[in-house]
Amino acid sequence: MTATDTILSPQQLSAADPARRQRRTAWMLTAPALALMVLILLAPVAIAAVLSFTNYSLGNFGFDWVGVENYDKLLTRSTYAKMFTATFTYVLTVTPISVGLGLGAALLINSLTRLRDLYKTIYFLPVMATLIAMSIAWEFMLHPTIGVVNQTLAKGCGTWVETLWPWLAMHCAEGMPLWLGNRRYAIWVVCFVGIWQGFGFNMVLYLAGLTSVHRELYHAAEIDGARSGWERFRLVTWPALGPTTVFVVTISSIRSFQVFDTIEAFYPIGAGPGKSAYVMMFAIFEKGVEQNLIGIGSAITMMFLGFVLMITLIQRWLVERKVHYG
Amino acid sequence: MAGLILRQIAKTFGETRVLRGISLDIADGEFVSLVGPSGCGKSTLLRIIAGLEAQSSGEVLIGGEDVTGVRASDRNLSMVFQSYALYPHLTVGENIAVPLRMRQLTAAQRLPVIGSLMPGARARGREIAGAVSEAARTLDIDGLLERKPGQLSGGQRQRVALGRALVREPAAFLLDEPLSNLDAKLRVHTRAEIAELHRQLRATFVYVTHDQVEAMTMSDRIAVMMGGEILQCAAPGVVYDDPEDLRVAEFIGSPKINLLPADVGDGGRLSVMGHPLDLAVPSGARGVRIGLRPEALVVADAGAPLVGRVVHFENLGSDLFAQVAVPGLEDRVVLRASPRMRSSLRLDATVALSFDPAAALVFDGAGKRLRDLRRPAANRHREAVL
Amino acid sequence: MTREWWKHLVLILGALIVIAPFYTMVSYSFKSPGEIDRGEGGFFGRQELMVDEKCVKLRDPNRDDIAAASARFPGMDDNAIRKALASEAEADCSMRPAVYNYSQAFTQAPLLRYLANGVIVTLSIFALQVVVALPAAYALAKLRFWGREAVFGLVLFCLLIPVHAVALPLYIGLAKLGLTNTYAALVVPWTISVFGIFLMRQFFLTVPDDLIDAGRMDGMSEFAIVWRIMLPTAIPALLAFAIFSVVAHWNDYFWPRIVVTGNRDLFTPPLGLREFKGGADGSMFGPMMASATVIVTPLIVAFLLAQRRFIEGITLSGMK
Known part of the structure; x- marks a missing residue:
């Protein structure tokens, strides 16, 4: 390792030594990242896995093993049935609609000759905005009396709109809906805000996907006899957007699983009327952090990780399968 | 169909x-x-x-x-x-x-x-x-x-x-x-x-x-x-x-056609580099240029219209293209020769090039082809003398 | 244009729904409580002078005030002086609703402190992410070493784990270490960005090896290569990643909500907003929307100024 060493064996210098030195520096360069990955991502998963079989609480010195009791509760108690219902309602509503709207908006915007950037900017605004602030703004808009939504609906009362729309007629008679307080609407309002916030993101990804579709393909499709816009969409656009779609669906569903801000903003306690918006993240927060029921919180965490893992594995499988695209 | x-x-x-x-x-x-x-x-x-x-x-x-x-x-x-x-x-x-x-x-x-x-x-x-x-x-x-x-x-x-x-x-x-x-x-x-x-x-x-x-x-x-x-x-x-x-002549053909500016003399007689040719155009033509395909040029004795120095060779095996720098011409003149002539065409050698007037393509100032070419009377006389 | 009108119609309707809550937020931040209640006043409200009742109550003159003021109002009895003082206070406490809302936003809660916290937390997170991710990404992309595939496999595996999902065990760990309610708790879990490593590695793969070899020939150590060659070439990618990271953590609500309890000094803007909402009665809607506007504005303005870069940054995750 001294200067004389290197002078004495130049061959060693050129072959073995740099490789070894490179190996050592490589490990030094990756060590911090590795350590943090283990500490912050892997260890917590392991800890959650272990704690999910205990009745541990913060502040207690010990804990008891309770076997699968926590998981058993998750699968049998009605609170958790509500949790799964709310979570899957949210994910299965927000994902397809925000993906569909994102695709629709992207196709419309892409076919325009002017004002494209303006629409793109506007639709992307919610993605940037602090969700909790915007949730509060939505809360005002949906306010039963002073909210603009009900005020607008009330304007339809007594006009021809009422006759065409029985739902409105009913509410004109009985009073406008309590959007956030009504069990029938609560989760759908939360879904709506989720879609409002997320579809611009999908739109931008689809717009990027559309620019990669070769223009000559559309010409070829035209020459080949694809006469309608729908046929060209089926023959060229949709297959070309396949990889984008797989990705957009994955990321949308993972984001939907993580919904929390909206629900905490609307319902600081209780997650909506009759726990109708009791999603998993909220349950983790409420059980694990607020009520210090770490065992059950960990079990929900493990379930949550299981769902996310499943979605990602499906995505990777789809991507692998279509590796020969393009 | x-x-x-x-x-x-x-x-x-x-x-x-x-x-x-x-x-x-x-x-x-x-x-x-x-x-x-x-x-x-x-x-x-x-x-x-x-x-x-x-x-x-x-x-x-x-x-x-x-x-x-x-x-x-x-x-x-x-x-x-x-x-x-x-x-x-x-x-x-x-x-x-x-x-x-x-x-x-x-x-x-x-x-x-x-x-x-x-x-x-x-x-x-x-x-x-x-x-x-x-x-x-x-x-x-x-x-x-x-x-x-x-x-x-x-x-x-x-x-x-x-x-x-x-x-x-x-x-x-x-x-x-x-x-x-x-x-x-x-x-x-x-x-x-x-x-x-x-x-x-x-x-x-x-x-x-x-x-x-x-x-x-x-x-x-x-x-x-x-x-x-x-x-x-x-x-x-x-x-x-x-x-x-x-423009067609220039676009088609590789190497490109050689273009030589020509002067129009008495009776429409053309001359290149001060060298009179056996070609005449209708009087009034201006900015006349003569196009010569590389294969139209031949190595000749001194006294030929173009004299220059060989500056570059491109030997394609079947063909040999020589680039000749002629003093007074902006572009190099390209000549096609058979590889057998390689020995006579040395780099830096001075060569004289002539061509058959019939192979010359004559264009007017606007680039249109002039087809109404005549052989000047005086020339016929000189030819007879020679 | 003629055949496009229906597309514009659809898109404009959509745009109205998208913009509506922004409009409401900003509009409420300008209006007086009465206007909000009655839903009138258009976008800006009428901006009529309004009296801040709390301010008036604070200046309710007591015996000493009256005694002190008697010099200013010669020949008046105490009651008249009290009235005069009260009307003075009322005059001083009346202001335009917009001014009222925004001044309340900053005085009712330490909003500036929250904003400063937001800046500190987001910037430290980004800086630490770069310090950790960049060398690792370089090693994974450009150095040959035993175990490289395994490390990269680990990175790919960790991409599956959203930090929010493991919030509970992280919270337990931080609580055990006594770190809850500290800046560290806000920052530490985000220092490792597996996505950042992945992204930077993909970027570094496109940097020619010759550049690195040239650096080595010039006598640079591997560390020097990371910071003096790779970092500058990665600036565009880093900028996009910076936007991705800053937007995510400025807006993050879940994690601060878990690890910061009660200690207002550590509140990030979203937490501050929630606190505001918790204590707000009808008269505070204006100030609450004013602080919401203040919190949302920086990113929106930055976005409007550099749209392309922002869209690129936020959708980075789409470039896998």
Whole structure:
């Protein structure tokens, strides 16, 4: 390792030594990242896995093993049935609609000759905005009396709109809906805000996907006899957007699983009327952090990780399968 | 199969006039190349024929029928694109089948899975499969039918694109620079194949290229386009030997034609570098230039019109091109010689070059070919003396 | 344009729904409580002078005030002086609703402190992410070493784990270490960005090896290569990643909500907003929307100024 060493064996210098030195520096360069990955991502998963079989609480010195009791509760108690219902309602509503709207908006915007950037900017605004602030703004808009939504609906009362729309007629008679307080609407309002916030993101990804579709393909499709816009969409656009779609669906569903801000903003306690918006993240927060029921919180965490893992594995499988695209 | 007629096709994009009134008759079964530098409007013209773009004025007739306003999918044309434009998610076989499926199957029959259960779908499907395998055999790609375009080489993709074009019997084939993405060797090979295919199918081919060699080797006629106009449309030999326009003469031929400024003397007699020639032009011609193909120049004794120094050789094996710097000329003069003459043409040697006046192409100041050439009377006298 | 009108119609309707809550937020931040209640006043409200009752109550004159003021109002009895003082206070406490809302936003809660916390937390997170991710990404992309595939496999595996999902065990760990309610708790879990490593590695793969070899020939150590060659070439990618990271953590609500309880000094803007909402009665809607506007504005303005970069940054995750 001294200067004389290197002078004495130049061959060693050129072959073995740099490789070894490179190996050592490589490990030094990756060590911090590795350590943090283990500490912050892997260890917590392991800890959650272990704690999910205990009745541990913060502040207690010990804990008891309770076997699968926590998981058993998750699968049998009605609170958790509500949790799964709310979570899957949210994910299965927000994902397809925000993906569909994102695709629709992207196709419309892409076919325009002017004002494209303006629409793109506007639709992307919610993605940037602090969700909790915007949730509060939505809360005002949906306010039963002073909210603009009900005020607008009330304007339809007594006009021809009422006759065409029985739902409105009913509410004109009985009073406008309590959007956030009504069990029938609560989760759908939360879904709506989720879609409002997320579809611009999908739109931008689809717009990027559309620019990669070769223009000559559309010409070829035209020459080949694809006469309608729908046929060209089926023959060229949709297959070309396949990889984008797989990705957009994955990321949308993972984001939907993580919904929390909206629900905490609307319902600081209780997650909506009759726990109708009791999603998993909220349950983790409420059980694990607020009520210090770490065992059950960990079990929900493990379930949550299981769902996310499943979605990602499906995505990777789809991507692998279509590796020969393009 | 049908002929194509273009009448006064013009196209403007905003302020720019891309095509300025193009008229061209293409006979049934003819192979016509549109050749010109990039931006000359040749691709736009092809796309107007295809119906992918609308002309600003003028009309396109296919098989005698005006197709203005008829959309591309209804014109019954096949097209091979520069990028091949293969559908990346479909196999080679499916790609070739697309034009048939789109035309011969109903929307219901095309549905995935259920489609094949529709009445008549099976029989049609078999017909299509037969046509696809026949096209694939013609192009020698029957082994690739199950592959996706992403797994093919450039040459193979090119064949698939051709296959998709010839799987049905279109009124004409349109080819938009189909060889430009191939490597040089494959290009030469495919060139011959396309020409053979044309002979075999006896179909109308319109071929767009910027490569004059492709145009020269494959076509019945070449339409040389520049600045949105067809400068000349004639058989390859005619375009080369007898160009109508200086720009045609310059564009066709490699190495480029040599251009010498000529002075017009008494009685229209031309002289080059102060050396009188046995050529006279109608009086009043100005800015006359003489075009000489490299093979028109011969090494001569002193006293020839051009004297210069050999500055560079390009030996292609079969041919030898020598670049000669002639004092007073801006461009080097290129001379084609046989490699046997290599010994007499040393680098830095001074050579004298002469040419047969009959081989000289004379252009006026506007670049138009001057055909009304005479031999000056005085000259005949001198010749007699000599 | 003629055939596009229906597309514009659809898109404009969509745009109205998208913009509506922004409009409401900003509009409420300008209006007086009465206008909000009655839903009138258009976008800006009428901006009529309003009296801040709390301010008036604070200046309710007591005996000493009256005694001190008696010099200013010679020949008046105490009651008259009290009235005069009260009307003075009322005059001083009346202001335009917009001014009222925004001044309340900053005085009712330490909004500036929250904003400063937001800046500190987001910037430290980004800086630490770069310090950790960049060398690792370089090693994974450009150095050959035994175990490289395994490390990269681990990175790919960790991409599956959203940090929010493991919030509970992280919270337990931090609580055990006594780190809850500290800046560290806000920052530490985000220091490792597996996505950042992945992204930077993909970027570094495109940097020619010759550049690194040239650095080695010039006598640079591997560390020097990371910071003096790779970092500058990665600036565009880093910028996109910076936007991705800053937007995510400025807006993050879940994690601060878990680890910061009660200690207002550590509140990030979203937490501050929630606190505001918790204590707000009808008269505070204006100020609450004013602070919401203040919190949302920085990113929106930055976005409007550099849209392309922002869209690129936020959708980075789409470039896998």
